[in-house]
Amino acid sequence: MESDIATEMAAVRPERVVLAPGIDVARRVTGAAATVVVLLVGLLLAFIAWNGIALFRHSGVPILEVFAPVWQPDPTSGETTYGLLPFILGTLGVVSVAAALAAPLSLGLALFMAEVAPPWARRVMQPAMEVFVGIPSVVYGWLGLTVLVPFLAANGKWAGFTSGFSWFAGSLVLALMILPTVSSVAYDSFRAVPPDLRTASLALGTTRWQTIRHLLLPASGAGIVTAIVLGMMRAAGEALAVQMVIGNRPLIPRSLFQPVTTLTAQITLDMGNTVAGETWNEALWTMGLVLVTMSFAAVVLVRLLTRRAGPR
Amino acid sequence: MPVITRRLALIAAVLAMTVTGCSASATPAPSAGPTADPNAGPRCVEGSITASGSTALQPLVEAAAKQYTTACPNATVNVQGGGSGTGLTQVLQGAVQLGNSDVTAGSKLPPTDAASLVDHVIALQGWLMVNNPKVTGVTNLTRQQAIDIWTGKTTNWKDVGGPDAEIVLIIRPASSGTRSTFRKIVLQGQLEATGQALTEDSSGSVATAVENTDYATSVLAYAYYVGQKDRMVGLALNGVTASVENFANGKYVLQDYGHMYTKGQPDGLTRAFVDYMLSNDVQHKLLPSLSYAPANQ
Amino acid sequence: MRRVLLADQLATAVLWSIAGSVILILIAIIAHFLLAALPDFTPSFLIADPSTDVIGGVGPVLWNSVYVLALTMLVTVPLGVLGAVFMAEYAGTGRLIDLIRFSQELIGSVPSIVVGLFGFAVFVAATGWGFTALAGALALTVFNLPLMTRLAEQAMRAVPDDERSASFALGATKWQTIRHVVLPIAIPGLVTGVILTAGRVFGEAAALLFTAGLATPGRLNFANLNLLDPRSPWSPFHTATTLSVYLWRINSEGTGPVVDQVANLTAAVLIVAVLIFNLGSRALGQLLQRRITGTRS
Numbered sequence: 001m002e003s004d005i006a007t008e009m010a011a012v013r014p015e016r017v018v019l020a021p022g023i024d025v026a027r028r029v030t031g032a033a034a035t036v037v038v039l040l041v042g043l044l045l046a047f048i049a050w051n052g053i054a055l056f057r058h059s060g061v062p063i064l065e066v067f068a069p070v071w072q073p074d075p076t077s078g079e080t081t082y083g084l085l086p087f088i089l090g091t092l093g094v095v096s097v098a099a100a101l102a103a104p105l106s107l108g109l110a111l112f113m114a115e116v117a118p119p120w121a122r123r124v125m126q127p128a129m130e131v132f133v134g135i136p137s138v139v140y141g142w143l144g145l146t147v148l149v150p151f152l153a154a155n156g157k158w159a160g161f162t163s164g165f166s167w168f169a170g171s172l173v174l175a176l177m178i179l180p181t182v183s184s185v186a187y188d189s190f191r192a193v194p195p196d197l198r199t200a201s202l203a204l205g206t207t208r209w210q211t212i213r214h215l216l217l218p219a220s221g222a223g224i225v226t227a228i229v230l231g232m233m234r235a236a237g238e239a240l241a242v243q244m245v246i247g248n249r250p251l252i253p254r255s256l257f258q259p260v261t262t263l264t265a266q267i268t269l270d271m272g273n274t275v276a277g278e279t280w281n282e283a284l285w286t287m288g289l290v291l292v293t294m295s296f297a298a299v300v301l302v303r304l305l306t307r308r309a310g311p312r
Numbered sequence: 313m314p315v316i317t318r319r320l321a322l323i324a325a326v327l328a329m330t331v332t333g334c335s336a337s338a339t340p341a342p343s344a345g346p347t348a349d350p351n352a353g354p355r356c357v358e359g360s361i362t363a364s365g366s367t368a369l370q371p372l373v374e375a376a377a378k379q380y381t382t383a384c385p386n387a388t389v390n391v392q393g394g395g396s397g398t399g400l401t402q403v404l405q406g407a408v409q410l411g412n413s414d415v416t417a418g419s420k421l422p423p424t425d426a427a428s429l430v431d432h433v434i435a436l437q438g439w440l441m442v443n444n445p446k447v448t449g450v451t452n453l454t455r456q457q458a459i460d461i462w463t464g465k466t467t468n469w470k471d472v473g474g475p476d477a478e479i480v481l482i483i484r485p486a487s488s489g490t491r492s493t494f495r496k497i498v499l500q501g502q503l504e505a506t507g508q509a510l511t512e513d514s515s516g517s518v519a520t521a522v523e524n525t526d527y528a529t530s531v532l533a534y535a536y537y538v539g540q541k542d543r544m545v546g547l548a549l550n551g552v553t554a555s556v557e558n559f560a561n562g563k564y565v566l567q568d569y570g571h572m573y574t575k576g577q578p579d580g581l582t583r584a585f586v587d588y589m590l591s592n593d594v595q596h597k598l599l600p601s602l603s604y605a606p607a608n609q
Numbered sequence: 610m611r612r613v614l615l616a617d618q619l620a621t622a623v624l625w626s627i628a629g630s631v632i633l634i635l636i637a638i639i640a641h642f643l644l645a646a647l648p649d650f651t652p653s654f655l656i657a658d659p660s661t662d663v664i665g666g667v668g669p670v671l672w673n674s675v676y677v678l679a680l681t682m683l684v685t686v687p688l689g690v691l692g693a694v695f696m697a698e699y700a701g702t703g704r705l706i707d708l709i710r711f712s713q714e715l716i717g718s719v720p721s722i723v724v725g726l727f728g729f730a731v732f733v734a735a736t737g738w739g740f741t742a743l744a745g746a747l748a749l750t751v752f753n754l755p756l757m758t759r760l761a762e763q764a765m766r767a768v769p770d771d772e773r774s775a776s777f778a779l780g781a782t783k784w785q786t787i788r789h790v791v792l793p794i795a796i797p798g799l800v801t802g803v804i805l806t807a808g809r810v811f812g813e814a815a816a817l818l819f820t821a822g823l824a825t826p827g828r829l830n831f832a833n834l835n836l837l838d839p840r841s842p843w844s845p846f847h848t849a850t851t852l853s854v855y856l857w858r859i860n861s862e863g864t865g866p867v868v869d870q871v872a873n874l875t876a877a878v879l880i881v882a883v884l885i886f887n888l889g890s891r892a893l894g895q896l897l898q899r900r901i902t903g904t905r906s
Contacts, residue, residue, distance in 0.1 A: 026784045030695035033688050034709050037755050041712040044719060044751070047727050074486045077503055108627035116624045125628060127891055130804060132635055134883040136812025136853045139876050142860055143638065145517065146869075150524045162480060163525035165510055179631065207617035237720025239815045240857055247521075248485070248511035259510050264722055268815070269513045271726070272367075272395020273487035275420045276405070280487065281397070288723050295718035303714070360839040362739055362824070362848065367862040388840040390824040390848045392740065393862060407734050514861030516868075539866055 045292075052289025055082065055282040066286065071250045073270075073280040082283045084263075084290060086250050091262040091294070093253045094167055094246065095235045098174035099182075099228050106179050106231070107224065110186035115212060132180040141241035144173040149245055160257040165247030167260040173245055174235040182231035189223020190216060222305040229305075233298045236291065239264035263287045350595070354588045356384035359581035364392035365399015365412035366489060367514065368533045369570045372435055372602055373412055376594050380585060387581055396420070396489045403429065403573050409582045411573040414489025429573040434589045436605040438534040438567040439490060440554040441547040446526050450474040452548040458498050461529065464505025469527060481509035482521045482530035488513060493568045494531050498549070519543060534559075535603040559605035569607060639880055646877035649870045655878070661859060661868045667875055669829050672842060673742065673849035674882070677821060678810045680746035680845060681753060686803060688750075689757030690792075696758065697765035698787055713755035721816040724751050729819035741839070742849035745821025749810050757806045764798025765791055800894030804887055811883060814853040822848040823858055852879050 055061050061082050068083030113125055149164030156164065193216055201211045217224070247259020248269060267284050274281040363373055370393045377389035394402075396413040400420055403411030414437075417426040441458065443450060447469055453461070460466040461479055470476045483504055484491040495501060510525070512518045515536040522528050523543040534554050537546055546554065549566055558564035578586050588594060595606040649664055657666025692709075700706040728748030738744055768791050776786040792799075833841035841847060850858070856875045859868055 026787075027695070027699050030691045030699060031705075033691035034693075034695040034700070034758065035705075036688060036692065037716060037758065038708055038712045040751055040754070041716050043731075044716065044724075044727055047730065048723060076492070077486070105627055105631065108624055109631055112624040112628040116621055117628070121628070124632070127887060128632055128635055130801075130808070130887045130891075131884055132631075133805065134808030134812060134887055135638065136814065136856075136879055136883070138812070138814045138853045138857045138860075139638075139642070139879055142856060142872060142876055143641070145520055145860070147641070149520070153524045153526070163510060163521060163528065165512075165521060165525075176634070207613055209617040209620035210613065212620070233718050237718070237722070239720065239722040243513075244517060244860075248513070249509065250506075250511070261511070264720060267722055269485040269511070270487045272393075272398045273485065273489070274397040276401045277422065277425075278397075278420070285726075288720075288726065291720055292723060295720065296715060299711075299714045299718050303711075362822075364740075364823075370862060385830075390740070390822065392823045392848075393858060394818070394823055402734075405734050406737070407739055516859075516861045516863060536862075539868070 048285075048289055048292050051282075051285040052292075053286075055279065055286045059279040059282055061279070061283075066290075069252055071266075073283055075279070080279070082279075082286075084283075084287060086252050087261055087263045087266050087287060088290060088294075090167075090246075090253050090260040091236055091264070091291070094170045094174065094242065094260060094262055095232045097167065097171035097256065098178060098235050099232045101171060101175035102179045102182055102231060103228055105175075106182035106227070107186055109179070109183040110190055110227075111212060111216075113183070113187050114190035115208060115216070129180045129184060133184075137177060137238055137241040140173050140177055141244040144169060144241065144245040148172065156257065160255060162258070163247065165245060165259050166257050167246065167253055168256045170242045170246035170260070170262070171256075173241050174238060177238065177241065178231035178235050181234055182227045185227035185230055186220075186224055189220040189227065192223065193219045226302045226305050229298050229302050233295050236262075236294060236298075237264065239268050243268050263291045350590060350592050352587075352591065353593065354380050354383045354591070355584045356387065357581040357584040358384075358386040360388040360390070361409040361581050361585065362390040362392060362407075363399075363410035363412055363572070364394050364402050364408045365410075366396045366414045366570065367393040368414055368437060368489065368535070369412045369435065369572075371535060372570070372599065372604055373410075373572070373589075375598055375602060376589055377585070379593070379598065380588050387584075389581075389585055395487075397487065400429070400573065403575055406575065409574065409578070410585070413571045413573060414568065415492060416571065417573055419492075429575060430577055432572045432574065432586050432590065433569045433607045434572045435570040435595075435599055435607050436559050436567055437570050438554050438556075438559045438564060438603075438605070439494060439531050440534055440537060440566065441549065442522055442530055442532050442537060442544045443547060444480075444522055444526055444528040445545055446477070447474050447529070447545065450547065451545065452551055454550055455498060455500075458549070459500070459502060462494075462499055462504050463502050475527075477527040480525055480528040481505065482518060482525065482528050483509045483511055484518070484531070485511055485513050490531055490533065494566065497566050497568070538603045556600050556603055556605050567605070570604070639884070642873060642877040642880050645873040646870075649867075649874055650877070654874055659855065659871075661863050661871050662866070664867050664870055664874070667852060667855065667878055669842070670850055670852050670855040670875075671878065671882075672829060673821070674811060674851040674853075676842070677742050677745050677749070677817070677849050677851055678807055680742055681749045681810050682803065682807060684746065684750045685753045685757050685806060689754055689802075689806075690761045690799065692754075692758040693761030693765055694787055694792075696762045698783070698791065713759060716752060717755045717759075719752065721752060721813060724748055725816040725819040727751070728816060733820055738846060739839075740820065740822030740824070740848045741846045742821055743845035745817045745849055745851075746845070748816050748820040749813060752816070753806045753809060756809070757802055760802030760805060761795075761799055764795040764802060767798060768794045797894040797898045800890055800897065804890045804894075807886060807890075808883060811851075811886065812853055812879070814851075814857050817851055817854050818857070821854070822850050823854060824848050824850055852882070 056063050065082055066084045068081055069085045070081045070083045071086055072081045148169055152161050152164035201215050242262055243265035248261045248265050249259035250261050253260040267287055270284055374391045377391050381387055381389055396415055399411035399413050400417055402408045404425055417429045450473055457472050467479055469479055512521050515532055518530050518532055519540050522530050552558055552564045554564050559567045599606055654666045656668040659665045732744035732747050772790050773786055776790045829842040831842055834843055835841050836844050838844055839846045859872050
């Protein structure tokens with residue numbers, strides 16, 4: 001709607017007359033467009049929070065039970081326990097290992113793009129990275145399920161794989177998915193280091209690697225952490241690709257080579273089979289709330305880091 | 313230009329309403345009672361409806377919808393998956409007209425909600441236990457053997473005549489219809505040993521998991537298994553093999569009804585489609601070809 | 610000194626090989642799907658109706674992907690660019706811009722499956738539309754809007770202040786400056802923003818499962834131009850299973866003898882679409898820049 005008004009405004013009015021009133025309207029219209037996102041966040045938050053606390057509000061489950069290590073939501077199987085610890089730990093575990101796998105590659109790639117790559121290489125890498133980002137997560141999931149999982153099952157027995165479905169498989173698929181995200185954010189933070197500093201360092205006779213190690217990396221420390229946290233955030237929210245390859249075992253994760261489960265995987269698994277209003281279903285919404293809380297915590301962390309690094 | 317486009321859209325909208333309004337009044341009022349003639353072909357009603365729910369029933373409902381809309385080009389029947397719980401929730405909320413479910417509404421919904429839904433039993437579906445091909449020498453399990461395996465009492469295939477190797481269980485999520493049916497009929501209510509088991513929710517990932525995991529065993533819908541026979545070994549239960557014939561005559565016990573729920577008595581296209589689902593066309597021609605058995609035994 | 614030089618050469622070699630291996634991984638992924646799909650590919654796959662009994666096609670789902678993409682961008686791009694104009698040119702500093710920025714970051718962090726559930730509750734159930742392309746597009750807008758706004762803002766901020774000063778010095782108003790100076794210069798950046806945003810739309814599945822639908826669509830009737838008729842493929846109210854959702858669905862519950870081939874073909878089509886989309890838009894961005902600014906990039 002706003003866009004229509006703006007285009008019409010711009011088209012209809014002779015440009016010289018626009019002056020004072022035009023400025024005001026443009027400001028107001030663009031301001032409204034920018035504020036839509038605030039409204040959306042408010043709505044989304046209210047929605048998730050309201051549904052997420054139904055477990056306590058409506059079904060009277062004690063809040064602390066959420067931190068229990070046992071997930072037994074089925075009322076037909078005896079005593080129920082809505083412990084979300086296996087999922088929380090699973091999510092953290094799968095995501096951390098993914099970040100550990102992706103970080104060296106991504107940072108290397110970002111350094112390459114920022115410091116080493118000749119123009120032609122940059123011209124190749126940039127669109128390649130965009131294609132990488134564009135590959136749909138279901139495609140990664142399908143690849144994981146049909147190639148990675150059978151491969152690990154057939155060749156990984158010595159490491160302790162019983163089936164290929166595992167924490168490791170999930171982390172590997174996620175690492176591939178977040179690689180472009182992490183490297184592009186890290187790249188930005190490397191570029192943000194003033195070129196003067198770099199020139200000064202090189203003028204002192206240091207090699208490129210010395211400049212990178214002693215100047216660039218320390219100067220963009222906060223940016224690097226931000227890149228990794230943002231990558232982990234994206235990984236934590238990924239549902240379908242992960243669920244296809246991790247085996248979904250709702251227990252506290254113990255081995256990298258055994259099945260685990262995550263918040264998103266359990267939501268996809270059970271949401272369709274439970275009905276709205278059922279305690280079991282409410283527990284899934286609580287998982288959603290936990291997930292959103294975790295991402296919001298990450299956002300706040302990133303903000304603190306960026307602030308410490310000084311205003312950009 | 314935007315003004316003109318908007319005006320055009322408005323005209324189109326008004327036209328649309330008049331057109332659909334006219335045709336709606338031209339169609340005979342939906343009056344078919346619950347006992348439609350099963351031998352009649354599809355009764356065409358114009359419109360668009362959506363069914364959602366059970367993924368086990370989805371191929372069946374999809375195939376029926378395709379036949380119906382081929383015969384009646386003015387009707388659209390969308391068939392969604394999503395799971396039995398989704399189907400029940402959405403038909404209750406009015407988001408869809410038909411909710412497909414492997415389990416009864418009464419077992420999932422509170423009594424007042426369940427009472428507002430009308431159950432149409434559309435098929436008899438079967439499941440079977442399947443093994444990884446490395447488990448040689450096991451083609452049949454008695455119910456007691458199955459109970460021992462799934463509750464964790466038997467942990468090695470050699471105890472049931474197979475090779476000396478540990479059994480890997482691949483189970484469904486606790487909420488799934490397959491798992492609750494299996495527990496009810498085969499395990500007689502006893503709990504599965506979930507400790508070391510893998511959980512896979514869709515038939516596709518179960519099939520992949522069974523195929524690729526040495527000495528694994530799981531449970532699959534028969535209609536799904538039929539197309540994937542060469543990837544795994546299907547087991548007989550108590551000496552009876554799974555087949556449409558054995559579902560229909562009741563000899564093979566791991567089977568249950570598939571339900572299609574409507575909110576209140578259906579009318580219009582919804583009614584016509586439910587009638588079509590129950591017609592001989594679907595029940596005695598389509599169902600067996602898709603490896604389901606007719607509901608009206 | 611020699612050790613220092615050696616370290617430098619070693620580091621350079623490592624960085625080159627990292628870049629090389631990432632490109633190799635990308636090529637391997639693309640090649641894997643293209644090779645897997647090649648033997649079964651015929652051009653008719655792009656337009657035929659879906660089927661997994663024989664190799665069908667992805668005609669309707671491809672259409673739906675493009676349609677949902679267009680609909681999403683129709684909402685996202687104007688809203689995002691306008692918002693970005695405010696952020697980059699008007700807002701300055703203060704509480705409001707802080708709040709907006711914080712909100713963008715928050716919403717960008719919400720997992721897509723949660724957005725899907727939100728979209729279901731608001732755009733599917735509360736509006737009573739059912740599963741529609743419009744509901745899918747709105748759900749996608751929720752998380753694409755902040756991305757689009759942020760990228761557009763970056764593109765505008767990258768325009769040197771000298772350009773603005775020059776424009777003001779010629780007596781142009783702020784709005785004239787934005788329209789005729791800042792936006793044209795920012796176009797390549799804006800196009801990159803559109804690509805990245807669109808790429809996410811094309812690949813998204815989790816948020817669409819519960820909003821645009823999970824049905825296997827039948828034949829599309831393009832002659833039906835009624836925008837309010839849910840049976841018309843032109844209507845925002847038609848159920849729109851997209852390519853990614855279709856891939857997810859056949860992978861999880863697809864039955865029939867050729868499921869794997871169809872899944873590989875679908876994945877290949879998705880990847881090729883992403884390739885065409887990215888490289889095409891990039892070329893377009895450069896062309897536009899040359900046209901508008903009369904410079905070579």
